[in-house]
Amino acid sequence: MSAEPQFSSERAGDAVRLALRGAWTIDAGRAVERAADGLVEAARGARLAVFDFSGVDRLDTAGAWLIDRARVSIEATGAQNRIDRAESQYKTLLQEAGWRAFESHPDRRTDTVMDFLVDVGHNVVYAGRDIAKGVSFLGESVVALTRAILRPHDFRATSIFYHLENFALRSVPIILLINFLVGGIVAQQGIFQLRYFGAETFAVDLIGILILRELGVLLTSIMIAGRTGSAITAEVGSMKMREEIDALKVMGVSPMQALVAPRLIALIVALPLLTFLANMAAIGGGLLVSWVYGGLSPEAFMSRLQTAIGFNTFMVGMIKAPFMALVIGIIAAMEGMAVHGSAESLGRQVTASVVKSIFMVIVIDGLFAMFFAAIDY
Amino acid sequence: MSRTTSSNDAGRETVIKVRDLVVGFGDKIIMNGLNLDVFRGEVLGFVGGSGMGKSVLMRTILGLVPKRAGKIEVFGRDLDTLTEAEEHAVHRRFGVMFQQGALFSGLTVKQNVQAPMREYLDISQRLMDELALLKIELVGLRPDAADKFPSELSGGMIKRAALARALALDPDLVFLDEPTSGLDPIGAADFDELIQTLQHTLGLTVFMVTHDLDSLYAICDRIAALADRKVIAAGPMETMLASEHPWLRAYFHGKRGRMISPPQASAG
Numbered sequence: 001m002s003a004e005p006q007f008s009s010e011r012a013g014d015a016v017r018l019a020l021r022g023a024w025t026i027d028a029g030r031a032v033e034r035a036a037d038g039l040v041e042a043a044r045g046a047r048l049a050v051f052d053f054s055g056v057d058r059l060d061t062a063g064a065w066l067i068d069r070a071r072v073s074i075e076a077t078g079a080q081n082r083i084d085r086a087e088s089q090y091k092t093l094l095q096e097a098g099w100r101a102f103e104s105h106p107d108r109r110t111d112t113v114m115d116f117l118v119d120v121g122h123n124v125v126y127a128g129r130d131i132a133k134g135v136s137f138l139g140e141s142v143v144a145l146t147r148a149i150l151r152p153h154d155f156r157a158t159s160i161f162y163h164l165e166n167f168a169l170r171s172v173p174i175i176l177l178i179n180f181l182v183g184g185i186v187a188q189q190g191i192f193q194l195r196y197f198g199a200e201t202f203a204v205d206l207i208g209i210l211i212l213r214e215l216g217v218l219l220t221s222i223m224i225a226g227r228t229g230s231a232i233t234a235e236v237g238s239m240k241m242r243e244e245i246d247a248l249k250v251m252g253v254s255p256m257q258a259l260v261a262p263r264l265i266a267l268i269v270a271l272p273l274l275t276f277l278a279n280m281a282a283i284g285g286g287l288l289v290s291w292v293y294g295g296l297s298p299e300a301f302m303s304r305l306q307t308a309i310g311f312n313t314f315m316v317g318m319i320k321a322p323f324m325a326l327v328i329g330i331i332a333a334m335e336g337m338a339v340h341g342s343a344e345s346l347g348r349q350v351t352a353s354v355v356k357s358i359f360m361v362i363v364i365d366g367l368f369a370m371f372f373a374a375i376d377y
Numbered sequence: 378m379s380r381t382t383s384s385n386d387a388g389r390e391t392v393i394k395v396r397d398l399v400v401g402f403g404d405k406i407i408m409n410g411l412n413l414d415v416f417r418g419e420v421l422g423f424v425g426g427s428g429m430g431k432s433v434l435m436r437t438i439l440g441l442v443p444k445r446a447g448k449i450e451v452f453g454r455d456l457d458t459l460t461e462a463e464e465h466a467v468h469r470r471f472g473v474m475f476q477q478g479a480l481f482s483g484l485t486v487k488q489n490v491q492a493p494m495r496e497y498l499d500i501s502q503r504l505m506d507e508l509a510l511l512k513i514e515l516v517g518l519r520p521d522a523a524d525k526f527p528s529e530l531s532g533g534m535i536k537r538a539a540l541a542r543a544l545a546l547d548p549d550l551v552f553l554d555e556p557t558s559g560l561d562p563i564g565a566a567d568f569d570e571l572i573q574t575l576q577h578t579l580g581l582t583v584f585m586v587t588h589d590l591d592s593l594y595a596i597c598d599r600i601a602a603l604a605d606r607k608v609i610a611a612g613p614m615e616t617m618l619a620s621e622h623p624w625l626r627a628y629f630h631g632k633r634g635r636m637i638s639p640p641q642a643s644a645g
Contacts, residue, residue, distance in 0.1 A: 026508075026547055029499040060547035061515075061579065062500075062508055069507075089580060096578045102510045102520055342528040344482050 003057060004028060005035040007042070014047035021055035024063030036066035043074045053086035061097040064090070068099040130356075137334045138326075141264055144256040148265070156262045163266035167228045168273055174227070175220055179278040182219060183211060183285030191294040200294055204301055205308035207286035212309060216279040217317045218365055221324040224271060225357040229332040232263055233353035236336025237346045245337070255337075264329040271325035272318055279317060312377055320368050324361050331357040390417040391453070392550055392582045393438060398447035400430070400437050407433050409606040411447070415550075420576055420583040422593045424628065425603030431586045432476065434603070435552050438584075439473060440464075451550070469497055472548030472581075476555045478539035480527040486513060486538045487523040493545045512541040517571055533564045537571075544575065553585040557592050569595045590629075602628070 003022035010017045018039055024032055043049040051071065053059075059067075071081055083094065148155050190203030236259055239245050245255050283305070290296040296304075335353035339346050393415035400408040407430040415421045425431045436442040438449055440456065449456045451467055459467065480489050490509040494500065500508075513523050516537040527535060536556060543551055556572065557565035573596045576583055587593065593600055594614065601611040604624040610616060617629050 026494075026498060026500070030501065033501055033504055061511065061544075062504070062547065065508060065511055066504070089578075092578050096515065096574075097511060100511075100514070102507070342482060344528075 005032045005063065007035060007039060009042040011046070015050065016043050016046040016048070017050045017052055018042060019052040019055055020067070021057075023058040024056060024067065025058050025060040026062035032063060032066060036070045039067070039070040040073045043079060044077070046074075046079050049074050049079050049081040050084050051081065051086075052084045053090055054084075056086075056090065059090050059093055061093065064093040064097040065099065068094055068097070072099045134330060134334060137337075138330055140256050141260060141330060141333075144254065144261040145264065147257065148261050156258065159258075159262040160266050160269075163263050164270055166231070167224070167263075167266050168270035171224065171227060171270075171274060172277060175223055175274050175278050176281040178223065179211075179216060179219055179281040180285040182215060183207065183282030184289040185285075186210060186215070186282075187286035187289035188293055191290065201296070201300075201304055203290065203294065204286075204296070204304040207283065207290075208305050208309040209313055211282040211286070212279055212313045213316045214365065214369075216282055217275045217320045217324065218361070220271065220275045220278045221321070221328065221361040221365075222358050224267070224274065224325070225328045225332075225361055226354055228267065228270075229328045229357045230350050230354050232267075232329065232332035233336040233339075233350045234346065236260075236333055237339035237349050240337060240339045241341065241343070241346060260329075260333045263333065264326065267325040267329040268322045271328075272321040275317060275321040279314070316368075316372055316377060320365065323364060323368075327360045327364060328357045331360060391415070392417050392451065393584065394448075394450040394453075395434075395438070396448045396450075398434075398437065398449065399445040400433060400442060401445055406606060408437075408603075411603075411607050413601055413608050413611065415582060415584055416599075417582050418580060419598040420572070420585060420596050422597035422600045423584065423586045423603065424588070424593065424600060426624070427588075429603050430606075431603055432554055435554055435584065435586055439471070439552065440468075469546060470549045472543035472546065472551040474536070474539045474543040474551070474553045474556060476558065478527065478535040480535060480538055480542065482527050485524050485526055486518070486530070486541070489527070489538060490541050490545050493542065497546060509541075509545070512544050513538070515544070515575065516541045517567070532559050533561075533568075536560065536568065540571070540575075544579070547579065548581070550582045550584065553583060553587075555586055555588060557587065557589045562591070565589060565591065566595070572596055 005020075005022045005024045005028050007018050007020045010019070024035070026032070028035075049071075051067065071083075074081055083091070086094070187203060187207050190206040191200050194200050194203050194206075236245075239259070245259075248255050248258055287298055287301050290301050291298055332353050335349040335356070339349045391414050393413065395411060395413040398408050398411040398413075399406065400411075411434070413434075423431055423434065433442055437444050438451065438456075452470065454463070454467060456464070456467070480486070481492060484492065487506070487509045490512050491505050494505050494508065498505075510520060510523060514520065518534060518537050518541065522530065522534060522538070527538070530538060536559075540553075540556070543553075553572070557568050560568060569592050572583065572585075575581060576596075585592070585597065597614070599611060599613055600617050601608050602617065602620075602622075602625055603609070604622070609622050610620050610625060617625060620626070620629075
C-alpha cells in the first residue's frame with residue numbers, strides 16, 4: 001500500500017539534492033537498505049548533500065537509522081550535509097534513532113582443535129569435582145542418616161512412608177511388567193539357541209542365574225534411576241529454585257535431614273523390595289515361555305531351577321540393591337541441590353541426574369561382579 | 378452504566394475497540410459485557426484489583442485467551458473475520474511485553490531482539506545487528522548487555538530487554554503487562570520516563586496493564602478501571618478521582634493514592 005522507499009538526486013554544481021520519497025520503513029526489507037546505500041553513491045564527489053524529506057510518507061527507526069548512517073558516510077567523505085523539510089516527528093526520530101558507533105564485539109576465537117582440548121580439560125576437571133562433591137555429599141548423608149537413627153523423635157516417619165508409596169508401591173506395575181517381558185525374552189532366546197546342542201533344559205539355568213544375579217537388579221535400578229531419580233532431582237531442584245531450601249535453612253532445619261534423608265531411606269528400603277518382585281516376575285515370564293514355547297512343564301522348570309541356583313545366586317542380586325539405591329539417591333539429591341536460578345538449569349540437572357545414575361549403576365554392577373568373582377560367591 | 382467513551386473522544390482514531398466482551402474459564406465469568414476503546418497515540422493505563430482479569434483482557438485481545446462472546450476490533454479490523462494471513466499482518470504491528478519478560482532463555486538479548494525480525498523481515502545481518510543494538514540502547518541497556526543471556530540479567534534489565542524486543546519491529550501498538558512491577562521506585566520512574574519518551578518519539582499507542590499509581594499519574598493519558606467484570610470508568614485521571622464508585626474511591630483515595638496525588642488533581 002505504501003510506496004517503495006526511493007529517492008531522486010539533482011546535482012547543482014558541487015551540491016546534490018537527495019529528494020526522498022515513499023515509506024522508509026523496515027517492512028521494505030532489503031529495498032530500504034539498497035535505497036540507503038544508493039544515497040551514499042549518489043552523493044559521491046559532492047561538497048554539499050541536502051536531504052529533502054518532503055516526499056517521505058512514513059519513517060520508522062530502521063529508516064531513520066539507515067538514512068542517518070548514509071548521512072554519516074557522506075560526511076566522512078568531507079561533504080557538508082543538511083536536512084531539509086523534515087516534519088518534526090521525523091526530526092525527533094532521526095535524532096533518537098540516529099547513527100552511533102557500536103563497539104564491535106568480535107566473535108570468540110573458533111579454533112576447533114583448541115576448543116576440543118579446552119572442552120576435554122574442562123570435563124576432566126568437572127568430573128574430578130563431581131567425584132569430590134559426591135563423596136562429600138555421601139558423608140553429609142551418612143551424618144544425616146545417623147542422626148535420624150540416634151534421635152528417633154526427629155525421625156520423619158510420615159515423610160518416609162509417603163516416599164515409600166511413591167517410590168516403591170507406584171513403581172510395582174511397571175517393574176513387574178518389564179521384568180516379566182525380559183524374563184520371557186531371555187527364556188525364548190535361551191531355548192532357541194541351546195536347542196542346536198540339544199540342551200534346552202539348560203535354558204532354565206541361564207534364566208535363573210542371569211536374572212537373579214544381574215538382570216533383575218539392573219533393570220530395576222535403571223528403571224528407578226529414570227523414574228524416581230529424576231523425580232527427586234526435580235523436586236529438590238524446584239525447591240532450590242524457589243528458595244524453599246533457603247527458607248528451611250533459615251528455620252534451622254537441615255535440608256539434608258528434612259529432604260534428603262527421608263528420600264534416601266525410602267529408596268534404600270524400596271529398591272530391594274522391588275528387586276525381589278522383579279526377580280519373581282522375570283522367573284514367572286521365563287517359566288511361561290518355557291512352557292508355551294519350549295514345552296517344558298512348570299513342574300520340570302521348578303525342579304530344574306532348584307538344582308540350578310543356590311541361595312547365594314539370589315543373594316548376589318539382593319545385596320547389590322541397597323547400594324544401587326544409595327548411589328541413585330545421592331546423585332539425584334546432589335543434582336537437585338545443584339540447580340540454581342532458571343528453569344533450564346532444572347531441566348539440565350534432571351537429565352544429568354538420570355544419565356549419571358544409570359552410568360553409576362552399571363559401573364557398580366561391574367565392580368560387584370569382580371568382587372563376587374574374587375571371593376568366589 | 379458502562380459508558381466508556383466520553384463526548385470529547387469523538388473523532389479520534391480508535392486502535393482497539395472492544396464491545397460486549399464475555400470471557401470466562403469453566404464456571405467462572407471473568408468479564409461480562411466489557412467495553413473499551415483505545416485511541417491512537419495515547420497511553421492507556423488499565424487498572425483493576427489482583428485476580429480481576431486485567432492481564433486476561435490483554436491476552437484476549439492478543440488472541441491467547443478465547444472469548445465467549447463480543448467483538449474485538451484492532452486497527453479497525455474485526456479479529457474474528459480475519460484470515461490467517463491478515464491476522465499475521467495485524468500481529469506484525471503489535472509489540473508485547475509480558476510481565477515476566479518472556480525472553481527466550483536460550484538466546485542472548487541481541488538474539489531475542491532479532492527473533493521477531495528474523496520471523497518477519499528480509500534484511501541483511503548487518504542491519505539486523507545494528508537495529509538490535511539500537512533498540513537495546515534506546516531502552517537504556519548498556520551495549521555489553523546485548524551478548525548476555527536472560528539468566529544473567531537483573532529484574533530491571535529483563536524488563537528493558539523485553540521492551541527492546543517488543544519494539545523490534547517498530548510496532549504501532551504496544552502492550553505492556555505491569556512494566557514497573559518488581560522494580561525499585563527509581564527504576565520504575567526511569568521506566569515510566571522511558572516509555573513516555575519512546576511513545577513520543579515513535580508515535581506509539583500503549584496499552585499498559587499496571588498497578589503502579591505513580592505510572593498512572595506520570596504517563597497515562599487515560600485510565601480504564603476494571604471492576605465487577607466491566608470497565609467501570611475510563612478517562613483521564615480527573616475522571617477517576619471524581620468517580621463515586623466504591624472500588625475507585627478506595628483505589629485512588631486510599632492511603633497510597635492520597636500520598637502521591639498532586640494537589641491540583643485531588644482538588645478536582
